[in-house]
Amino acid sequence: MTGTQGHYVPRVVSGQADVGSLDLGPTASDAWTDAPGSVVLPEAGLYALDASVRATMEGDGPVQGWVSARLLDALTGTAVPLSDTLIGLINENSTDRDSIQSTAPIQVLYRVTSSRTIRVQGMRHTTFGTLHIAQIVSGAQGYSTVRFTKVSD
């Protein structure tokens, strides 16, 4: 740094991963399940966590259910606070088939004291009837991704 004025040059600490796909059909209602992809926060600090999670669901009425996603701190085994996000809900009271496909964001600030692995988890809730499709999806027509950017020490 000799000869400089001492300005601090930010070191970029960021990363991104494909969340991957996750079939929530076989899991129990309200059971949080890990998606395949994850990112590693390399050091202590405050991070902006940002995920885009695509879900698809379908059922023959009468049916009501939804798919949610959240972020998990794999070291502590606890959900990142306020990261629960409802991706989509369908409610069909007739015998018609209803389906929806939607992508929702998760944007939260999260402070850690050491390196952490952050996973995306998915959950299907069925209030009544049966969702014969309930999936987190990631592919060429729409990826599910998770990112981090360190914003403060």
Added chain:
Amino acid sequence: MSGTSGSYRRGDNAPAQAVFSGLALTAAHGVFQTITVSDGVNTIPEDGVYAVALTLRGGIAQPQNANLWITGRVTANGAPLGGTEVMVNQTIGGTLTRVVTGATTFLHILTAGQVLGAQAARFSNEAGNAFPAGSSMSIGSDANGYSRLTAWKVSK
């Protein structure tokens, strides 16, 4: 960065994050209602350019064929910030109940002490912008999916 002035130091990023309460949208077509902050920090601590992310969970239940939608936006000291509008949910069709989460992220110059918030309005494309009897529209925020506002400073 040698020789420059005003270099931004990472670590001064003045974060703010708040979560909203749920809100039943009952006002007339296009009339924005304020969404109450239930927890967190929504006051900007220092001047700068901020990345601001608004996430809203919007629910629409319609008992008959209709075209309804919900739009949200960010406010500063109660006044809308232009360009922050986001269509959270639109349903077109017959008897439907749909809940989805929509979001917008943008950069904005903010000053210390400004209080960020959010508003949402319901819209109808039906005759007279009327809402069908029995229809219901709302912003939701709970453990099944939060509505939230996040901001962090990215530049002076």
